[in-house]
Every structure is written in structure tokens, then in C-alpha cells.
Amino acid sequence: MLKLIFLPLFTLLFLSQPNDPATEIDAFWGEMSRTVAEGEFEEYAALYHEDAVLVNGISGESYPITDALGGWKQGFMDTKAGKMSASVEFRFSTRLHNETTAHDTGIFHYTSQINGEDPQPIFVHFQGLLVKKDGEWKLVMEYQESMASEEEWNELK
Numbered sequence: 001m002l003k004l005i006f007l008p009l010f011t012l013l014f015l016s017q018p019n020d021p022a023t024e025i026d027a028f029w030g031e032m033s034r035t036v037a038e039g040e041f042e043e044y045a046a047l048y049h050e051d052a053v054l055v056n057g058i059s060g061e062s063y064p065i066t067d068a069l070g071g072w073k074q075g076f077m078d079t080k081a082g083k084m085s086a087s088v089e090f091r092f093s094t095r096l097h098n099e100t101t102a103h104d105t106g107i108f109h110y111t112s113q114i115n116g117e118d119p120q121p122i123f124v125h126f127q128g129l130l131v132k133k134d135g136e137w138k139l140v141m142e143y144q145e146s147m148a149s150e151e152e153w154n155e156l157k
Helices: 002-015 021-038 041-045 065-080 150-155
Strands: 048-056 061-064 084-097 101-114 120-133 136-147
Touching (some): 021 084, 021 120, 048 065, 061 065, 065 084, 101 150, 120 150
Parallel strands (some): 048 136
Antiparallel strands (some): 084 101, 120 136
């Protein structure tokens, strides 16, 4: 009888695989890329923690992400309306993850293109600090450290 009680517990503990934080965080960055490309502003904004901060090492400022989102919203609206295209990709040099926190360091490559104009690519050294809140990963701090070069980007493949 005792064996029958422990069999379901054994099955639950050893056959159910816990979610891999790296896989979940890769999916998070993939969702960031998707929402930028599709112009999904509300979905993009929802990826940030409500108290998130943008640290901009390029301009030497730090401010609530809500301020940054306000400045980015028009680009999302124009992308959604088909007036422009946008994309963002991420590559990482250092990744520190556990089940509830993550810190990724790398470069993002953002490209925007207004219809009929040349693409405007930028490469930025960045850090992202994430927490898992209510089962979802949220970006708490985005640190855009400095401009990067395409050569630096290519080194991270």
C-alpha cells in the first residue's frame, strides 16, 4: 500500500520537467522582437515591470520606462499602420539566470525604416534585469550602456 502512495509522488517529482529559465528568457526576448516587428505597443509595454527603469548611458539619464515608452509609442503606431518597418534582435555575451531572476548582457540591433527611405540600423550595448512575476518574466531594468559597432555585434554570433 505504501508503494502505491509514493508512486504518484515519484512520478510527479521526476517525470515533470521544471521550466528551464534560459528557454523562458529566450522566449521573452523573442516576444520583444515580435512585438517591435508587428508594432504591438501594448504587448511590448506589458513585457516591462510596472516600476521598470531605463538607464540610458548614451544620454546620461535614468527615468521610468513609462517615459521611454511614451517616446517610442509613435514608432509602434507607424509600424502597425504600415508607414514604417522595425526590427530588433538580441545577442548576448553574459547570461545569468535562475528560476525567478535573470541578468543578460549583450548587444541589441534595432533597425527602423520609413517607407521609401533607407534603413536606419543601430547597435547598442545593453543589460537587461528581469524578474519572474506571477509566472511571467518582466524586464525591471534596461540599461542601454553605449553604442556598439556591427563588428562587435558579429563577434557575439
